[in-house]
Amino acid sequence: MTEKNATSIKRLAKLVKNPNAKVIFMVGAGISTSCGIPDFRSPGTGLYDNLAKLNLPFAEAVFDIDFFEKNPEPFYTLAKELYPGNYEPSNFHYLMRLFQDKGKLHRVYTQNIDTLERAAGILPDNLVEAHGSFAKNHCIKCHKVFVQEIFEQAINEDKEFLKCVHCNGLIKPQIVFFGENLPSLFFSSWDDDCAKLGEDHIVIVAGTSLAVYPFASLPTEVPKITNRSLINLQRVGDFKNNPRKSDVIYLGSSDHAAEQLAAELGWLDDLKILTNMTTIKLQEDENRETCFTHEDKDLKLDKVADVLEKLKLDEREPEEKAGSEKGEKEKELEVQKERD
Template identity: 55%
Template sequence: MSGKKEYQDIGRIVKYLNDHPKCKVMFMVGAGISTSCGIPDFRTPGVGLYDNVSKFNLPFAEAIFEINFFRENQKPFYTLAKGLYPGNFKPSLFHYFMRLFHMKGRLKRVYTQNIDTLESATGIEDEYIIEAHGSFRKNHCIDCNKEFPMELFKKVLEEDKGYAKCPSCKGLIKPKIVFFGEGLPDEFYDSWDKDKEALQSEDQCLVFVAGTSLMVYPFAALPEDVPEHLPRALINMDPVGDFLNNPRETDIILEGTADEFAEKIARDLGWFDELMRISGKQDSKQKTTSVKTSKNQSNKTPTESVIDEGGLCSTKEDKELFAITEKVRNLDLDKENKKDEQQ
């Protein structure tokens, strides 16, 4: 994208928002808005999550999020979950960009494919966030669906002694993340049905689509359902989905990172200082970093009754998989992959 074209497209966004001061904004986001936090996306060659777990003995890379595989082997997902659990990462600049619209009363909804809970970590109220693929926010039994305490599940991960089991039916416990083979939450469908109908009658609303490949349905169909009289703005490394296959005259496509354009748009709106303040950043060069959480020292809730000792063990494979998640958190995988190729 040329500098002139980029400047003009950002100008179109800013003009639309300024010309329509009561205009609400909707976000549809994916893993790309969290990569600067130290969380990998799924499909980027060499550094994506699937590319890196595929070197282990999995039948296919996506098996780590496949419900039938999880029933047979919990170790890969549990080890990965330990490294990706909420509290280990801080929201990105783009997350706080969304928060700005919420603070100004101009946020309609955030539809997210992400499971990292970073949208709510900024302070956006739950009623505005639809986690299409679930999240680490809650845990449940995959058999009876009974909820399982978050702190207890976190303790099971940290102690690394086994996998959690349901105290009622002894079924397996996992976060309420939608695995392949499971249906999306009813909340996703109910919310989108209402929002889609409301958009038909609204004469002003800007829809941002950011950091997503738009490859996983039904989420990938959301931009297609946006009425043609409303503008859509894609922030992504490349045009994808409906923006590529059925582009509209009113579409705005900004090719680059989500953080980059969050900063540029905020500057032109006159919101930059406020964005820096709420995000805790000093300047545009400051990057978000992953932080380790302290272990839960509480001994009030015994974990022995909900742990199956056969689930996780200190094998070489487990240690290697955990090492991968550590590298993922520090985004050091690209360098490591180059070493592997040379060998």
């Protein structure tokens, strides 16, 4: 970590430690690239650069509502790749979950359609999906809303394009396409939140190029008395064109920043629990195993100390683990001899 980044993490942690501090996150595709999801605009690796195989008239056509109405197939191809369940949340997603669990989260505004905020456990009341998501579907003609499962079934079973039973219009996920309006919740939530921002609030912008409006304008509307922070590979938007002296800038990986900020706040063990809970299995009784997943809404960090202890044990050197296991077996044999 560079000296500047180290200083930024300490500054940001100091702001968060304020007992009255509340954080608003504004995030983009950069927090999901480590999950395997490409961002949109990076040359060579971005989503738009990799859509040539779909024979589109222009890359953005895959999200153009007029083009979708004429030819839904390219979007179906893309949706099958990006659909929820194909990817797991990143360290940064789980850091935002930690802010929620610690009572420090005010809201997450996301440009992402991958629903990984939901997968990490961010509650609906704390989440504004500015560009929509795969969580619901609607008819593009009559706007009737349909459950998520029907579109998921359609792309998984290669069925014909979904049509509305009421008007025969095409059904698609409630992702905002070019030519569609952003959800009214985006505007109403931001108007309300922006009016409440004060000196104890922190707005953290992460993993975004701040190139798409109106989302890109949000940091410019943050009051001067409110602290802003950018966690990104480079300066963007208002942080580049109109920086403030109080801005806290971290230039680097959002996942690395998540680990470093968690460590500075004393939350690193909690972060390890969250990032490992999709793979750790605990023996609940003789006949059944249970697995912690990101869907466990009632999971409380203070109740999983044994999980952390298991993590620490699993991190021991192989020789140490083998010796410990051998000792446990010898104890079992001694107990058995006494019984006999």
